[in-house]
Amino acid sequence: MSTKYFALLTNTGAAKLANATALGSHLAITQMAVGDGGGSLPTPSTAQTKLINEKRRASLNTLSVDPANTNQIIAEQVIPENEGGWWIREIGLYDSDGDLIAVANCAETYKPQLQEGSGRVQTVRMILIVSNTDAITLKIDPSVVLATRQYVDDKAIEVKSYADSRLSAHVAAANPHPQYAPLNSPALTGVPTAPTAEKNVNSTQLATTAFVKNVALQKEQNGADIADKSAFRANLGLS
Numbered sequence: 001m002s003t004k005y006f007a008l009l010t011n012t013g014a015a016k017l018a019n020a021t022a023l024g025s026h027l028a029i030t031q032m033a034v035g036d037g038g039g040s041l042p043t044p045s046t047a048q049t050k051l052i053n054e055k056r057r058a059s060l061n062t063l064s065v066d067p068a069n070t071n072q073i074i075a076e077q078v079i080p081e082n083e084g085g086w087w088i089r090e091i092g093l094y095d096s097d098g099d100l101i102a103v104a105n106c107a108e109t110y111k112p113q114l115q116e117g118s119g120r121v122q123t124v125r126m127i128l129i130v131s132n133t134d135a136i137t138l139k140i141d142p143s144v145v146l147a148t149r150q151y152v153d154d155k156a157i158e159v160k161s162y163a164d165s166r167l168s169a170h171v172a173a174a175n176p177h178p179q180y181a182p183l184n185s186p187a188l189t190g191v192p193t194a195p196t197a198e199k200n201v202n203s204t205q206l207a208t209t210a211f212v213k214n215v216a217l218q219k220e221q222n223g224a225d226i227a228d229k230s231a232f233r234a235n236l237g238l239s
Contacts, residue, residue: 004041007091007104007128011046016101017130028096032077033057034124037089037105044090044103051103055086057094066127075102075126081119084111091126102128 009017013027020027035051042052058077066072075093088109093102104126112118196210197203 005105005107006044007102007126008044008046009102009128009130010048010100012049012099013093013095013101014046016095016099027101029063029075029093029101030059030096031057031094032060032075032124032126033092033094034077034079034088034111035090035092036087040089041108042090042105044105048092048103049100051090051092051100053090054092055088056083057092060093069129071129073128073130075128077124079111079122079124081121082114084113084119084122085116086111088122088124091124093126093128102126104128 035054038053062076091104194206
């Protein structure tokens with residue numbers, strides 16, 4: 001039984017990929033288009049430069065290497081529920097120059113609109129076998145594309161894994177905050193500061209140098225800075 005649904009590089013796509021591989025540059029795949037094939041299931045051709053009857057073209061959501069097969073790339077686009085009203089029978093990938101790089105057919109599916117009473121978000125995916133996945137790159141504007149649930153979940157797992165590893169390293173570190181003095185610190189370094197207490201305060205609050213200067217007698221004053229000299233002499237038993 002012959003294969004009914006398949007994807008292939010167009011002549012333009014094959015030439016551009018070979019050139020990118022030879023020069024060590026990248027082929028930037030930026031958009032995916034879908035069409036209805038003109039009313040019947042089309043057969044993809046390497047000679048194609050456009051879809052038979054394009055219905056929608058927009059930025060890709062993701063372009064990644066298949067983790068199960070490193071020679072396969074997976075291109076994905078999400079069509080929102082407010083767009084549709086046509087059949088999807090053909091798919092095309094376009095580069096940043098607007099050239100058709102790859103083309104595929106697919107099982108016929110109708111994309112309804114909300115106005116028809118049965119709107120839905122449609123994910124369109126193309127899996128393409130290439131000789132050098134390193135020569136292919138994705139360029140998108142994140143502000144104009146939707147994310148699939150799987151993509152969001154995958155990124156959430158990546159972020160959680162990163163956060164967990166950072167937290168584990170933080171907990172295991174003997175001194176994770178070298179910029180702060182430990183609670184049981186034998187000595188403070190640098191020039192730490194603290195609020196200056198009033199003169200009559202009697203508590204466990206830290207005494208700053210400003211506080212000490214305000215309440216201490218200065219030896220070079222030789223008693224001249226005593227506020228009540230008469231009381232001072234009386235306390236010493238002096239007349």
